[in-house]
Amino acid sequence: MKHEIGHIYHLEVELITPVSIGDGSVLSPLSDYYIKQGKKSYAKLLNKSLFEKALEKYPASINDYIQKVNIANQNKEEDKSNFLPNFIKESLKNENVDDFFIDNEIEVIGKGNPIQLNTCIKERGTPYIPGSSIKGAIKSALFYRWLQEVPQQEELEKICHKLLRKQPVNKEFDELINVFFENDENEKRKSFSLLRVSDAYFNSDKIIWIHCKRFRTQKDSGKKPFPLFKEAIKKGETAPFELFIEDTPLVGTCKKTIQPIIDKGINHIREAVNQFSLANLDYEINTATNKNLNSFIDFSRDLVSRIKNESNRTMFLPIGSGKSNFYQSIGLAIWEKSESLGKQDAFYNFLNTFIVKKKNVSSPKPFPLTRNLIEATKIPLGWVCIYPKTSGTETEKSYSIQELKNGQVVQATIIEIKQPHSKVQIQGIEGKFNMTGTKRAMHLSGFKKGSKVNVKITLNKQGKISQTSFIELI
Template sequence: MKCTISVKSPVHIGSGEKYTASEYVKSKAKNKKGDIINILKRIDVSNYFLSLSDDKKDDFLRDLSNPNFNLKNFDSKIPNTYTKYRAINKSKKDIAPTQEITEAIKTLNQLYIPGSSIKGAIKSAILYRQIDDDLIEKIADRVLRNNGRVDNRQYSFFMNRIFTSNNAPTPAQGDIMKFLQVSDSTTIKNPTIFDVATVMASFRKRHNEFYSRNNRTHEPTLSYLETIGKNNKLSFSITNNYDYDVFRKLGLDSKKDMIDIDNIKKSVFIFSRALINHEIEFAEDYDIGYLAKFYRKLQNDNSIDAPLLRVGGGSGFLSTTVGLKIKKYDEMLFEKIRDGTRGKTYEYSFPKSRKITQVGGLPLGWIQLNFKGE
C-alpha cells in the first residue's frame, strides 16, 4: 500500500555528521514565488581542493587551520559545479563560521525519512495501544528497582512478549513486526536549516525561559539542524506480509491483527491523540501560547484515515517509550520512573523542556500519514 506524508513541522533525522563554514558558502536565491531567500551552498570540498593550483592548495591548508575559517572569504566565486546541494537558511540568528550544522540523513545528497524511523514510531503506537492495566502492574512489580531505575532486561522481556511468540526458535524469528515492511520515503532536494532552542517550563506567566549556558547574557543555547521543512510532501510503501502457514508454525496467529493496516491507522491515531493532548496540557500549564496554538490545530488535523505521527529528533521520552500510557494509568508509577530516569526530582511536568525552532516556534518531527494512497 502506498502512503503519502505531509510534513507538519520540521523533521530532523541526523546522519551523524556535522559541518561548518569551511564546507559551505552563504548566498541568495529566489524561491518559487520569486521572493529572495537566504541559502547555503554545501561544497564538495575534496573535488574543489583538487582543482586548485599548488600555491592555492598551500593557502587553503594554511587558512583551514584557523578555527574561524570561512570558505566564502577564501574564494567568493566557487563554480556551481562544486555545489553538492543548496540548503534554505531559515535560522533567526546568523550562523557563525565555527558553529556546527548537524546534517540530515540523505541519499545522493537528497533528504528522506528512513523506513526504520517510520516503522519504529508505528511500533511505539501499537505498543501504546496494547499495554493494559495488568501489564503496567507487572512492570511496576518486576521492572522497577527501588530507586525507580528501570531494569532494562526485565523491561525488554515484557515488551518483547507483546510482539513475539513463545513458539518461535528465537525471539527474532517470532517477532510480528518482522512481517511489516516499511520502505524509505521518497526524497526532497533542499534541506531547511533552523536554529533550534530548548524552551524550559516556568511557573512565571509569559516568562518561559530558553536553556542557556551563558550566565551573563542568557542567550539561548542553539543547535543548527538540517530538516525536511514544513509542507513538504513525500511517500513510502507499507506492506503486511501475512502468511497463514508461517504464522501458524511460529505461533503468531493471535498477533496477526497487530500489523493489519486498519489496526496500524487506529493505533497511530490514538497514540498521537494522547501525545497531542499531553502537549496542549503542558503548553497551557506554562502559558506557552504558540505551542498551544500549534497543537490545537494539530489536534483538529488528526484522524484515523490520516493520523499524525512523530519521528526523528525532538520526539523525546513520551513519544518513544510507554511513559505516556503509564502516566495515564498510574501517576505515582510514572513519577517513580521519571525520577529514576532523570536522576533528580523537580516540580515541573516531565519532560520539562521542548525543542523549538526560533523562527515559527515549531516543535520538531510531526508528519501526517494518508493510507489511501493514489
C-alpha cells in the same frame, strides 16, 4: 489490497512540519559552506577540489587557514556566516568567491550564527524517510495501546508501587517488552518482521536548512536556548510508500500481538497511532508553561483538532529529530498510571532510573524540561500524516533532453528487469537507460516489465542521461 501472502497498502506521507532524520554526518561553516544572509537566506556548499587546488597554489595560505579555524573555534560568538568567502578574498587573493562554491543554493530558515549542520539521510542526494522510521513509530504506538489493556494496567500498577519503594523494575519492564514483541528464542522470526514498510523518497530540491533551539518547557532559566542547525525535508511535501502485512500459515512465529493488525489491517494501526499521538499532545499542552512557547501550544492544539476531525482516514505521528522521549518509550504510560494513583513520585523515580539517570532526585517539574523547536516559529520538527494513496489515470509525461536537469525525477517505463540494473525508457528521450535500485524494488507488488515508475536521472558532462535510480512505482 489482499495478496497471496498478505495485505499491501499503498499510502502517502505528507509532512506537516519539516522532517529531519539524521545520517550521523555534519557540515561546518569553517570547511563546507557559507550563508548568504538577506530577507531570504541561502547556503552554498564549497567546491572542495577547487578550494584545495587554490591552497596548493598559495602554500602559505594553508597555515593561515589552520590558524583562522583555530581562532574561530575559540571565539564562539564570532559570526561564521562568511568565514570561507572572507578567507578566499584575504588569503587566496580571489574576489570571485562564488567560483569556489557549487551553484545550487539551499534555503535557510531562521537567522543565527552558523554552527555545525546535522545533515539528513539521503540516497545519492535524494532525501527520504526510511521505512524503519515509520515502522518504529507505529510499533511504539501499538505498544502504548497494548499497555492500556487491563492485564498490562495491573502490571503497571505493580511497577509503580515498586518505583515508589525505589526497588528495581528492570525485570518487569523486560517481561512487558518481551511479551509484546514476542522475543521468544524458540520462534524462527520476530512477530513484527511480518510488518514491512518501504522507504518514502522525495525530490532532491526539497531540502532546507533550519535554525532550531532547545527551549525550556517551563519558566526560562535566563540562559540562552541551546542552538541547533538541522538539514530537513520541507513541510508540505508528499511521497508514496507501501506498508505490507504478511499473513501466511508458513510463517514460523507467534502472531499473538500482531494478530489484530492482520485481522483489522491499516485501521488498527491508524487507531493506535492517533490514540498515542493525542495522548502525547495532551501531555505536552498541559505541561508546557513557558509563555514564550505559546506558538508551540497553539500548534499542538490545532493538531489535536485535526487528528480528531480526520482520524477516520488519516494517521498522525512524529518521526525523526524533534520528538520528545515519550514518543519512543514506556514513559507516558508510567506517568498516566502514577497520576491515576496519585503517586507521581513513582514517575519521578522512573525518570531518575531510566531517563535522567540521577539517584535521589525528586522533581515536581514535568518532563521533558526542554523541547527542540524551530527557532523562527517555535513549532517542532517531524510531524507527518499518512493516508491512502489515491489512484489516478495520469497521462504519461513526455520529456525533451534539453529540459532535463541533473537529479530531476521523471516518469519512466520498465522494459527489462534484472539485477543489479534494470532497463527503463523515458517518453520523448531516445534510448534505454540503466536503473539502479532493482534489489530494493523487487519485493514491491507491481514491480514488473511494463510498470510505470518515477526515477531520478543522472546527467553526464554532455548533458546526456548516464543512469537512472528507482524512486517509486506510479
